[in-house]
Amino acid sequence: MKVSTRGRYGLRALVDMAVNSDSSPISLVQVAKRQDISLNYLEQVFGTLRKAGIVVSIKGAGGGYKLARPAEEITVKEVLEALEGEFSIIDRVPGEQPDAVQRAIEELVWSKIDEKVNQFLASRTLEMLAGEYRSSLEQEANMYYIKNKEDRRIKNTIMKESEE
Numbered sequence: 165m166k167v168s169t170r171g172r173y174g175l176r177a178l179v180d181m182a183v184n185s186d187s188s189p190i191s192l193v194q195v196a197k198r199q200d201i202s203l204n205y206l207e208q209v210f211g212t213l214r215k216a217g218i219v220v221s222i223k224g225a226g227g228g229y230k231l232a233r234p235a236e237e238i239t240v241k242e243v244l245e246a247l248e249g250e251f252s253i254i255d256r257v258p259g260e261q262p263d264a265v266q267r268a269i270e271e272l273v274w275s276k277i278d279e280k281v282n283q284f285l286a287s288r289t290l291e292m293l294a295g296e297y298r299s300s301l302e303q304e305a306n307m308y309y310i311k312n313k314e315d316r317r318i319k320n321t322i323m324k325e326s327e328e
Contacts, residue, residue, distance in 0.1 A: 189228030216246035
């Protein structure tokens with residue numbers, strides 16, 4: 165299974181919520197702007213996430229969306245299954261009767277890959293992704309500071325040289 169834009173954007177938006185939420189509802193307009201995702205598309209995705217019990221919607225002034233549970237309790241597997249369907253490396257045709265070689269390959273290869281990928285996705289939570297995202301944001305902020313500090317040093321050196 166290839167994860168579609170729906171799954172990727174949905175996961176990005178949920179990680180954004182986990183990082184930027186202080187337990188109050190977050191407007192999808194804010195998430196869409198921060199993540200550069202179409203608001204209309206995000207609204208469709210969040211309708212599905214709400215039906216799956218991953219987010220709750222809050223109506224009225226100051227409303228928006230909140231995670232339905234703590235980020236450490238929501239797995240990547242749960243999110244992707246809500247948005248993409250159950251993971252399988254191959255498309256299984258309902259009612260198809262596989263022959264002996266197909267059954268052997270299914271049992272020894274495809275089902276084992278599915279099992280490992282599903283275990284991996286179940287072991288990753290929104291909180292883990294949010295933590296990694298926070299670290300990346302901090303590193304970017306530090307790099308900006310270092311870059312500006314370096315620019316000032318170069319500028320000061322040039323000014324000193326021109327005074328001499």
